Amino acid sequence: MTRIYFSEDHEWVSVDADGLATIGITDHAQQALGDIVFVELPAPGRNVAPKEAVAVVESVKAASDVYAPLTGMVVEHNEALTKDPALINQEPEGTAWLFKLRLSDAGELTGLLDRAGYDAFLASAS
Amino acid sequence: MVEFAGYEMPLQFAGIMAEHNACRTGAALFDVSHMGQAEIADTAAFERLVPSDITGLKPGRQRYTLLLNTSGGIIDDLMVANFGGRVVAVLNAGRKAVDVAHMRAHGVAVTPRFERALLALQGPKAVEIFPEGGALKFMDAAELTVEGIALTVTRSGYTGEDGFEIGCEAEYAEHLAGLLLARGAVPAGLGARDSLRLEAGLPLYGNDIGEDTNPVEAGLGFALSKKRLETAGFIGAAAVKAALEKGTARKLVGIKLEGRAPARAHAEVRASGAHVGEVTSGVFAPTLGAPIALAYVHTDFSAPGTALELLVRDKPLTGTVTILPFIPHNYAR
Missing domain, CATH: 3.30.1360.120 (Probable tRNA modification gtpase trme; domain 1)
Structure with missing residues (x-):
C-alpha cells in the first residue's frame, strides 16, 4: 500500500511497498506559482540528497527550485511535463508527478509530514 | 498579493x-x-528637464517623455497629457518622490496628485x-x-x-x-x-532603463525632439547628442529564445562564448508561446538576427536578436 508524505518545501512523496518514491509539488505550490510554462527535471541515475535543488519549475513570472525531500537515486522523470508543463497546474498531486526516487533510507520518511501535518503547516504559515 | x-x-x-x-x-x-499623477503649472520650466517638445504639446494630446540627468541618464520615463487648462504627468510609483524633488529643485511648479x-x-x-x-x-x-x-x-x-x-x-x-x-x-x-x-517591447523603469542608461542605447530615440536637440535647452542634452553622434557601446535589444525556459533579469548574454551583455527583463510570452527577453548587448551584437547565448542555471540557451515589438502594437491611430 502506498502512503503519501509532504515536505515543508511543498513537495509530496508517494511511497510504494518496494521503496520507490514518486515526487511532485503540492496543489498549494502550483497555485502559488501560477501558470507553469517550463520544467527542468533530474536525469535518471542522478543521486540526490535532502534539500538539494534537483528540479526547476517556472511560471510566467518566476522560477522556483524543487528540492529532493529524501536521499536516493532518480530512476525516472515525467517526460510528459517537458512537452506540457501546464499539466502541473491541472493535476499536481496526480499525473503531473515530477520524478521517481529509489530511496536509500526509508527511515528518512519519518522526517516528513502527513496530510494533516502539512495542512496544519500551511495554516500556520498563512 | x-x-x-x-x-x-x-x-x-x-x-x-x-x-x-x-x-x-x-x-x-x-x-x-500606484503611479503618481502630478499637475505641472509651468511647462516652459518643465521642458528644460526633458528632451521632448512639451510647450508645443497641443490641448487634447499626450506625449511620452523622459526626465534626464546631466549625464543623459534616465531619472524617470513618464507620460505628459495636456487636458486644455491642465498639464498632467503620470510618474512611475517608485520614482514619483524623486521626480517631484527634481522638478522643484529646478524651479518647476508641480502639484502632486498622488492620491x-x-x-x-x-x-x-x-x-x-x-x-x-x-x-x-x-x-x-x-x-x-x-x-x-x-x-x-x-x-x-x-x-x-x-x-x-x-x-x-x-x-x-x-x-x-x-x-x-x-x-x-x-x-x-x-x-x-x-x-x-x-x-x-516597452521598457520597465528600474529593470530596462535607469539613471545609468541613456535614451539612445535604450532605443527611446522617438522621445527625442529634433528641435529640442538643436537648441540643446535641456539637462543632459550634451550627453544625448554625443550618444546620437558617436553611437553607444551597447544597445537594448529584444531576444527571442528557443525552447521553453525563460531567461530572467541579470542572466548573462554571450556570443560565441564571450560575454557581450546582460538580460534586464525576461518572461515566457503567453501570446508567442515562447520565452522572450530584453537585454543590453554590445552594439556589435545588436543587429536583428544575431545569434546569442543566454546563460540560465549555468547552461547556455539559444536566442536571436528580434526587432521590437515582439508582437505588433494594436493602437487606434
Missing part, C-alpha cells in the same frame, strides 16, 4: 495567462493607482466597454464625465493594445472599476502587466 514600490499589489486574479489573453483578445482592467486613482482599461474591446472614450485616438487626452464622475482620460497604455488610462478622485475609483468590470472587463494584475509590456 505582492509588494511593489511600497504598495500591496495583486500579482494575479484568475492567473497571468488568462489575464494576458483577456487583454490581447478582449479587455483587461488594471488598477495602476488620485488611475485605472488602465486595455485590449481590443476597450472601446466597446468604454465607448465614452471612443472619440479619442491613440495618445489623445480629454476630461470626461461618466456617471457624474470627473475623469481624465487618455487613449494609451502599457500593453501594446488599444485602451484607456482613466484617472479620477480616489473616492470614485471603486465605483468606476465596478462599472468597467460590469461591462465585461477582466480584472488583471501586475504579472500580466509585465508579460504584456514585454511582448510590446
Whole structure:
C-alpha cells in the first residue's frame, strides 16, 4: 500500500511497498506559482540528497527550485511535463508527478509530514 | 498579493495567462493607482528637464517623455497629457518622490496628485466597454464625465493594445472599476502587466532603463525632439547628442529564445562564448508561446538576427536578436 508524505518545501512523496518514491509539488505550490510554462527535471541515475535543488519549475513570472525531500537515486522523470508543463497546474498531486526516487533510507520518511501535518503547516504559515 | 514600490499589489486574479489573453483578445482592467499623477503649472520650466517638445504639446494630446540627468541618464520615463487648462504627468510609483524633488529643485511648479486613482482599461474591446472614450485616438487626452464622475482620460497604455488610462478622485475609483468590470472587463494584475509590456517591447523603469542608461542605447530615440536637440535647452542634452553622434557601446535589444525556459533579469548574454551583455527583463510570452527577453548587448551584437547565448542555471540557451515589438502594437491611430 502506498502512503503519501509532504515536505515543508511543498513537495509530496508517494511511497510504494518496494521503496520507490514518486515526487511532485503540492496543489498549494502550483497555485502559488501560477501558470507553469517550463520544467527542468533530474536525469535518471542522478543521486540526490535532502534539500538539494534537483528540479526547476517556472511560471510566467518566476522560477522556483524543487528540492529532493529524501536521499536516493532518480530512476525516472515525467517526460510528459517537458512537452506540457501546464499539466502541473491541472493535476499536481496526480499525473503531473515530477520524478521517481529509489530511496536509500526509508527511515528518512519519518522526517516528513502527513496530510494533516502539512495542512496544519500551511495554516500556520498563512 | 505582492509588494511593489511600497504598495500591496495583486500579482494575479484568475492567473497571468488568462489575464494576458483577456487583454490581447478582449479587455483587461488594471488598477495602476500606484503611479503618481502630478499637475505641472509651468511647462516652459518643465521642458528644460526633458528632451521632448512639451510647450508645443497641443490641448487634447499626450506625449511620452523622459526626465534626464546631466549625464543623459534616465531619472524617470513618464507620460505628459495636456487636458486644455491642465498639464498632467503620470510618474512611475517608485520614482514619483524623486521626480517631484527634481522638478522643484529646478524651479518647476508641480502639484502632486498622488492620491488620485488611475485605472488602465486595455485590449481590443476597450472601446466597446468604454465607448465614452471612443472619440479619442491613440495618445489623445480629454476630461470626461461618466456617471457624474470627473475623469481624465487618455487613449494609451502599457500593453501594446488599444485602451484607456482613466484617472479620477480616489473616492470614485471603486465605483468606476465596478462599472468597467460590469461591462465585461477582466480584472488583471501586475504579472500580466509585465508579460504584456514585454511582448510590446516597452521598457520597465528600474529593470530596462535607469539613471545609468541613456535614451539612445535604450532605443527611446522617438522621445527625442529634433528641435529640442538643436537648441540643446535641456539637462543632459550634451550627453544625448554625443550618444546620437558617436553611437553607444551597447544597445537594448529584444531576444527571442528557443525552447521553453525563460531567461530572467541579470542572466548573462554571450556570443560565441564571450560575454557581450546582460538580460534586464525576461518572461515566457503567453501570446508567442515562447520565452522572450530584453537585454543590453554590445552594439556589435545588436543587429536583428544575431545569434546569442543566454546563460540560465549555468547552461547556455539559444536566442536571436528580434526587432521590437515582439508582437505588433494594436493602437487606434
